[in-house]
Amino acid sequence: MGYSVIDYQIVQDHIAVVTLSRPESLNALNRQMFIELGLVFSEIERDNRIKAVILTGSGSKAFSAGADVSELQRLSAVEARNFALAAYRTQDQICSLPVPTIAALNGYALGGGCELAMCCDLRLASENARLGQPEINLGIIPGGGGTQRLARLVGVSRAKELIFTGKIIPARVAYEWGLVNRVVPLEELMETAIKLAGEIATKSRPVLALAKSAIDRGSDMDLTPALHYEIECFAGCFATEDHHEGIRAFLEKRVPRYTDR
Numbered sequence: 553m554g555y556s557v558i559d560y561q562i563v564q565d566h567i568a569v570v571t572l573s574r575p576e577s578l579n580a581l582n583r584q585m586f587i588e589l590g591l592v593f594s595e596i597e598r599d600n601r602i603k604a605v606i607l608t609g610s611g612s613k614a615f616s617a618g619a620d621v622s623e624l625q626r627l628s629a630v631e632a633r634n635f636a637l638a639a640y641r642t643q644d645q646i647c648s649l650p651v652p653t654i655a656a657l658n659g660y661a662l663g664g665g666c667e668l669a670m671c672c673d674l675r676l677a678s679e680n681a682r683l684g685q686p687e688i689n690l691g692i693i694p695g696g697g698g699t700q701r702l703a704r705l706v707g708v709s710r711a712k713e714l715i716f717t718g719k720i721i722p723a724r725v726a727y728e729w730g731l732v733n734r735v736v737p738l739e740e741l742m743e744t745a746i747k748l749a750g751e752i753a754t755k756s757r758p759v760l761a762l763a764k765s766a767i768d769r770g771s772d773m774d775l776t777p778a779l780h781y782e783i784e785c786f787a788g789c790f791a792t793e794d795h796h797e798g799i800r801a802f803l804e805k806r807v808p809r810y811t812d813r
């Protein structure tokens with residue numbers, strides 16, 4: 553399928569790379585971008601070969617500087633709601649993809665860009681990356697999950713500090729706060745992301761999906777139902793062919809050969 557504001561590639565058989573591609577506006581997120589992200593993530597979901605997805609931005613300056621401010625400028629309250637709902641649907645597709653996702657933050661990840669990064673399972677940042685929710689400086693608040701996902705990742709206090717001040721933090725601070733998993737030089741970012749994706753891709757696809765579901769759905773529950781949900785996911789592993797292979801390979805002292813069934 554042809555895309556105009558994103559780029560899509562499959563590298564090393566099992567790894568998909570989706571690139572936000574509007575470098576002239578620091579990969580600002582417009583309606584078309586959300587439409588194409590929805591389409592590409594549907595394509596990825598249907599492709600059983602893919603075992604890890606990397607989401608990054610074009611150029612060396614930004615992952616995404618947020619929602620396209622020139623589009624926001626024209627919105628009525630009703631249209632703003634529809635825009636945020638459309639973004640929510642795409643984000644929900646990304647969050648519930650049964651395959652691990654890695655955001656490779658190659659520069660600014662601001663506003664909707666930071667919100668999109670927080671929809672991924674893991675975040676790697678280049679040393680020049682800067683993260684924040686500066687919407688307050690435009691007279692608005694985050695509308696793409698920033699008030700919720702940021703607070704869950706860094707705690708309510710730090711989320712409030714970022715959202716109330718619009719302050720942008722460097723990658724190092726984002727790492728100290730637990731907002732990104734790792735910080736690497738820009739030149740090594742994609743190599744590191746592909747290496748991590750490759751490591752994940754050696755595991756069983758259905759078992760990765762069960763691990764992701766146990767963590768994500770469980771973290772939206774109280775502890776007791778979450779622990780019961782984990783038990784269901786654990787039991788689900790025993791319905792896969794791959795768990796036989798994993799256990800057999802361990803006992804035979806060899807590397808498992810998963811078939812993703």
Ligand SMILES: CCCCC/C=C/C(=O)SCCNC(=O)CCNC(=O)[C@H](O)C(C)(C)COP(=O)(O)OP(=O)(O)OC[C@H]1O[C@@H](n2cnc3c(N)ncnc32)[C@H](O)[C@@H]1OP(=O)(O)O
Nearest residue numbers: 576577578580617618619620621639662663664686695696
């Ligand atoms: C997920 C659902 C969304 C829900 C709501 C989300 C809301 C938002 O995300 S609001 C936007 C939040 N982001 C921002 O406020 C950041 C805006 N950008 C900046 O502050 C700066 O561009 C910068 C600090 C990121 C970089 O500054 P600088 O190095 O000086 O680069 P320029 O400002 O010259 O930018 C180059 C070029 O890109 C255009 N641009 C940057 N960000 C956006 C944007 N968010 N929307 C539209 N266009 C953007 C900028 O206007 C420049 O274009 P030209 O003037 O044509 O060269």
